[in-house]
Structure formats: structure tokens, C-alpha cells
Amino acid sequence: MRIIVTGGGTGGHIYPALALARYIQERDPVAEILFAGSTGGLERKIVPAAGFNLETIPASGFQRSLRGLLPFGRDLRRGFSRARKIIADFQPAVVCGTGGYVSAPVVLAARLAGRPVAIHEQNALPGLANRVLAPLVQRVCLSFEESRRAFPRCSRTVFTGNPRASEVAAVERAAARRELRLDPSPSTLLVYGGSRGALRINEVLVGFLKAGWLPPTVQLLYVTGEIYYRQVKEQLGALPERVRLYPYLEQMPAALAAADLVITRSGATTLAEITALGLPAILVPSPNVVQNHQYYNARLLEKAGAALLIEEKDFNRHRLRHELNRLAAAPELLERMGRAGRKLGVPDAAERLYRSLCEIAVPVRRGTLT
Numbered sequence: 001m002r003i004i005v006t007g008g009g010t011g012g013h014i015y016p017a018l019a020l021a022r023y024i025q026e027r028d029p030v031a032e033i034l035f036a037g038s039t040g041g042l043e044r045k046i047v048p049a050a051g052f053n054l055e056t057i058p059a060s061g062f063q064r065s066l067r068g069l070l071p072f073g074r075d076l077r078r079g080f081s082r083a084r085k086i087i088a089d090f091q092p093a094v095v096c097g098t099g100g101y102v103s104a105p106v107v108l109a110a111r112l113a114g115r116p117v118a119i120h121e122q123n124a125l126p127g128l129a130n131r132v133l134a135p136l137v138q139r140v141c142l143s144f145e146e147s148r149r150a151f152p153r154c155s156r157t158v159f160t161g162n163p164r165a166s167e168v169a170a171v172e173r174a175a176a177r178r179e180l181r182l183d184p185s186p187s188t189l190l191v192y193g194g195s196r197g198a199l200r201i202n203e204v205l206v207g208f209l210k211a212g213w214l215p216p217t218v219q220l221l222y223v224t225g226e227i228y229y230r231q232v233k234e235q236l237g238a239l240p241e242r243v244r245l246y247p248y249l250e251q252m253p254a255a256l257a258a259a260d261l262v263i264t265r266s267g268a269t270t271l272a273e274i275t276a277l278g279l280p281a282i283l284v285p286s287p288n289v290v291q292n293h294q295y296y297n298a299r300l301l302e303k304a305g306a307a308l309l310i311e312e313k314d315f316n317r318h319r320l321r322h323e324l325n326r327l328a329a330a331p332e333l334l335e336r337m338g339r340a341g342r343k344l345g346v347p348d349a350a351e352r353l354y355r356s357l358c359e360i361a362v363p364v365r366r367g368t369l370t
Contacts (some may be wrong), residue, residue: 001028001361004090006036006106007098008043011195012122012267017098018050019163020120023350034090036083038102042195057082059102076105083109094361096120096353097133104129111136116360120353122162122268125296126150138360141353143268143346144300160353161346162272168253169276169347176257183219186242189324190221190259192249194267194286197225200312201263201284206235207317214243215328221259223249261327261334263320266298266309272349274307278342280334281307282323284315306341 005021007013014037021033035052037043038059047054057079083106087095095110097103097119110117118139121130126147134140134155141160142148148157177184193201202224214220219242224232229247239245249255256262256273264270266283274281283301285294301307308323327334346352 001094001358002032002034002090002092003357003361004034004036004087004092004095004106004110005098006095006103007100007120008037008041008102009100010267011042011046012269013098013100013103014041014043014046015195015269016120016122016162016164016272017096018047018052019167019350020096020098020353021052022050023163023166024354027354032090034086034092036086036102036106038100041100041102055086057086057102057105059100059105079105080109084113087113087115093363094118094357096357097130097137098122099127099130101129104133107133107137116362118353118356118360120160120162121147122272123147123293123297124268124300125291125293127290127293139356141356143272143349144297146300158352158356160356161349162269163350163353164269165272165276165346166348166350168256168273169345171253171257173257176251176254179251179254180221180244180258182221182258183242186217186219187260188221188258189214189218189261189263190223190255191263192223192252193225194265194270195225197223197228198265198284198286199228200315201265202228202232204315204317204320205263206232208320209236209239209243211317211321213317213321213324215324218242220244221249221255222246223252223255266294266301268293268297271297271301272346275301275341275345276347276349278338278345280327280337280341282320283307283309284312285309287312301341301344304340304344306337306344 005017007017024031035047035054039056058075059079095117097107107117117137120141122143124144134151140155140157143162145159221244223246226247261280263282266285283298285298298309302309
């Protein structure tokens with residue numbers, strides 16, 4: 001089976017796509033997988049490094065101003081033209097869009113060519129592009145059951161979960177701690193701000209650590225994001241051995257599996273990972289995202305009792321110290337949060353999404369649909 005996977009811009013769209021692609025390779029070693037991404041997104045680095053072929057197309061986000069509409073319209077036209085050529089050359093049996101503005105021209109070109117399409121929505125509050133595309137495609141695959149009501153009634157929605165959860169769920173805790181060379185005894189706190197890092201989380205962590213408030217019984221894995229690493233390292237100076245500072249961590253599935261508590265943003269892929277593991281979390285949603293969707297993602301986990309939600313305006317070193325002390329004094333609360341998170345997790349999400357693609361895929365010979 002030949003499959004085009006399209007999506008990009010941020011890790012939240014790329015990592016689920018890669019998790020799906022790796023799972024397809026495992027299930028069907030002769031499958032041909034091609035990624036279609038944007039010319040300026042993170043996928044240009046991440047996808048080839050993962051061993052997959054990538055074709056790029058011009059793409060830019062929708063702008064509401066007249067000045068912004070002109071480059072958007074130009075890139076959409078050029079991207080659509082490029083996407084039609086990619087589809088004509090590769091002739092996929094099915095196309096899967098995982099989000100980001102690069103997905104729209106590829107999905108539209110695929111439908112015009114008569115190719116079946118599934119789109120995967122990672123967030124609790126679906127984005128505009130996926131809501132508009134939903135009636136045109138054969139499957140709308142959801143990461144959250146609650147998302148179903150946000151789509152038009154005619155949409156063919158199916159709850160699959162996020163395929164990134166399957167990769168993380170497969171990592172065993174003890175093996176993860178050995179891989180990262182962690183002490184197996186202390187509690188492990190993992191802090192990271194998503195694929196690009198988060199300025200506010202870094203500011204708070206630096207203040208918290210400089211105040212000497214990290215409990216001596218806790219080891220810390222702290223991922224700053226590449227653009228913040230040098231500044232954070234200079235601000236903190238020499239660190240004890242139990243504090244590990246990283247600009248970026250390739251072994252993030254291992255870090256998640258090794259952790260007892262995580263402090264992070266609430267991107268959809270992050271939540272898929274932590275719920276698959278039943279990992280308690282303190283979530284600090286980014287306020288700088290479209291439709292404030294990270295807040296709605298985090299609120300779902302908070303309502304289920306799986307996480308603490310702290311809005312960025314309320315997140316400071318004193319609040320962090322208070323919450324960590326409260327959780328340390330109530331291990332039963334951490335256990336309840338973990339159980340609640342596990343109920344939301346979908347560890348077989350990759351299989352569910354792969355099955356959906358197989359259901360709509362068509363047999364293809366080069367040059368024709370059969």
C-alpha cells in the first residue's frame with residue numbers, strides 16, 4: 001500500500017504522523033510511505049532524520065488581515081499545484097492529514113484526484129481547517145471523544161486516539177530509567193515546554209531552582225528547548241548531578257516512562273503521551289495558540305482528575321513550590337491522577353488509525369485507480 005502522510009509546522013502534528021508511519025512499517029514492511037510537509041516547518045529536519053522521504057510544498061497560515069491574505073492565497077495556489085503533482089507521481093492508495101496548514105492543499109488535491117483521505121484531529125477543540133475539510137473526507141479520526149460534536153453532522157468521525165500514545169506506552173519504566181542512567185530510587189520530575197520550549201516555564205523553573213526549592217529526594221529531567229538552553233544554562237550555573245539539563249531530548253518516550261510527575265504545556269500529542277502512561281501532570285497551557293486550544297485540552301484532563309491546570313498568568317515559582325509540596329505530601333493524590341489519566345489513554349491508537357486507513361484505501365496501479 002502506498003500512503004501519503006501530510007502535516008507539519010510543529011511537533012504536535014509531526015510526531016503523531018511519524019508514530020503512524022513507524023507503526024505502518026511494522027505492520028506492513030512493503031508499504032511505501034511518503035511525507036508531504038511545508039518548506040519552512042520542523043518536518044524538514046525531523047522527517048528525513050527518522051528515515052522517511054519528504055516532499056515539501058509552499059504553505060502559510062491563514063491571516064485575517066488584507067496584507068496577510070495575499071501571501072496566504074499565493075502559497076495556497078502554489079501549494080495546491082505542487083500537491084497535485086506529488087499525488088499524480090506517487091499515486092497513493094490513501095492520504096492521511098495530521099494537521100498544520102500544509103495539510104489543506106494536499107487533502108484538497110487528493111480529493112480532486114479521487115483518492116480517499118482521512119484527517120486526524122489531535123486537539124479537543126478542532127481547528128478551522130479540519131472542520132472545513134471534514135465533510136470532504138472519508139474519515140475524521142479523533143484524539144478526544146468530546147471533539148465529535150464540533151464537526152458537521154455529515155462528517156464520518158471515528159475515535160482513534162493519538163498514535164504517539166502507542167510508542168510511549170510500549171516503553172517499560174525500569175528500562176527507561178536504565179537508558180537514561182537515572183537513579184532508580186528517587187522520584188523523577190520531568191519538565192519540558194513542547195517541541196520548541198516555553199519561555200514562561202523556563203523563567204519559573206530557573207527561579208525555582210535558584211531559590212533551592214527542589215526537594216533533595218527528587219531528580220529532575222529539564223528540557224529547555226534549543227533556543228532557550230544557553231540562557232538557562234548561564235542563569236543556573238553549576239548544577240547538582242540529580243539535575244539533568246537538555247536543550248532537546250531524543251529519548252522523550254523514555255523520559256516520560258521514567259517520570260513520576262511532569263510539568264509541561266498541554267499540546268494534544270503531549271496529553272496523548274501522558275495519558276497512555278497514566279502520568280500525573282501539572283499543565284501550563286500556552287496562551288499563544290489558535291483558539292486557545294491548549295487550555296481546552298488541559299481542562300479535559302483536569303475535569304477527569306488526571307492533571308492540575310495552572311494558567312500561565314498564575315504560574316510562578318511560589319505557586320509551583322506550593323503544588324509540588326502538596327503533591328509530595330499526598331502520594332494517594334498522585335495515584336488517583338495516574339489512574340484517571342490511564343482511563344483517558346488510548347495505547348492502541350496507532351492500530352486504530354491504521355485500521356481506519358485500511359478501511360478506506362483503494363487498490364492502485366501506477367497511472368490508474370482500480
